[in-house]
Amino acid sequence: MAADPKKKYGKKRCKYCEMKVDYIGYKDLDLIKYSLSERYKIMPRRLTGTCKKHQDMVQKAIKRARQVALIPYVVDRHRVVENPFDVIKPLKG
Numbered sequence: 784m785a786a787d788p789k790k791k792y793g794k795k796r797c798k799y800c801e802m803k804v805d806y807i808g809y810k811d812l813d814l815i816k817y818s819l820s821e822r823y824k825i826m827p828r829r830l831t832g833t834c835k836k837h838q839d840m841v842q843k844a845i846k847r848a849r850q851v852a853l854i855p856y857v858v859d860r861h862r863v864v865e866n867p868f869d870v871i872k873p874l875k876g
């Protein structure tokens with residue numbers, strides 16, 4: 784493995800474990816946003832380093848948050864979407 788794509792993302796550590804998070808609910812958008820890409824997609828564990836326990840939790844939370852429209856399902860960059868949610872804004876480049 785000459786070109787290891789993992790290196791780009793630095794050391795793998797679970798943010799949630801570091802923050803000693805026991806539970807991630809769909810309203811915990813401050814926590815969820817660490818696992819969302821700028822397009823509101825769920826970041827895979829291999830990129831974020833989130834442990835399995837917390838990844839499962841955050842995936843459920845994100846799906847739930849989508850159902851209740853706290854976060855959008857898909858963001859098309861060519862479409863202007865009103866962002867109902869200020870917390871996630873800093874993720875936008």
Ligand SMILES: [Zn+2]
Nearest residue numbers: 797800834837
């Ligand atoms: Zn963890």
